[in-house]
Amino acid sequence: MPSDDVFEIIAPAQWTAPLVFNSPHSGNTLPEDFLALSRLDARTLHLSQDCYVDELFGGCIATGAPMLRALLSRSYIDLNREPYELDPRMFLEDVPRHFNTSSPRVTCGLGTLPRIVAEGQDIYRGRIPLAQAITRIERCYHPYHRALAALLNEAHQATGQVLLVDCHSMPSSAVAEIQGQRERRIDIVLGDRFGASADPEITATAESCLRSAGLNVVRNRPYAGGFSTENHGRPPLGRHALQIEINRCLYMDETRQLKSPGFSEMKRVLDTLCQSLANLMSVDTAAAELPMAAE
Secondary structure, eight states: OOOTTTTEOOOSOOOOOOSSEEEEOOOBBBBHHHHBBSSSOOHGGGGGGGGTHHTTTGGGGTTTOOOEEEOOOOOTOTTTTTTTTTGGGBBSSSOOOSBOOOOOHHTOOOSOOOHHHHHBBBBBSOOBBBBHHHHHHIIIIIIHHHHHHHHHHHHHHHHHHHHEEEEEEOGGOEEEEETTTEEEOOOOOOOTTTSSOHHHHHHHHHHHHHHHOOOOOSSSSSSOHHHHHHHHHHGGGTTTEEEEEEEEGTTTTTTTTTOOTHHHHHHHHHHHHHHHHHHHHHHHHHTTTTSSSOO
């Protein structure tokens, strides 16, 4: 499978801010050989997808920052995992010992090759060859992460700092908080690995921008940041990573997987957020030269 079927880099005409936006779960392509192995129809397989998240954060292009977005469905391969987080129950052969077969994500059925979709339904008709996993990881996972690392390195080398904004959505059924005796909906979860992956000012800027739009924003619970946030967030080195999870009920009909009337307002809020983060990151790097355009 060529990389142009795996991901797309949407580049601004001029890369002016040391940010990279990443949408690893918004892809919706379901390869035919995968569908042949699955016991589920296409609509059900899309339940784990971060529908429309790449569109919601598309305002980053106007602020001068590129976006890397997945084209393949998350049910086919999850690009926000370690490369070899694999559930041994899925495969006909034994899984090599050096693979991560016991992480909490694997235990829940949500490894690099997911065993279930978001509603807890098994994806596959039966066990599959381990070679299926190895092929997907080599042809899809590794090229995607090489592209992400190249973008981050390019910005960091040019300016001495870079911010990865990892863009996600969460089902409304998964998040709520108790205040007193009442349950309140959580609108946004900001994940910075409890301060380990991003400078506090970055998280505070994002939180202030979103709260000013009337959204209920919490940090790190229940989502502190996935593999990409943990892997690329090194604040002492000028490398920052912030995961943003948006409650799907704010912008879509979760049952029909269609945009709701709230989509336009949510996009407007996120356009403002993209600009706020670009302004923050550009303060100390105004004199540095970024590439003419993202490649």
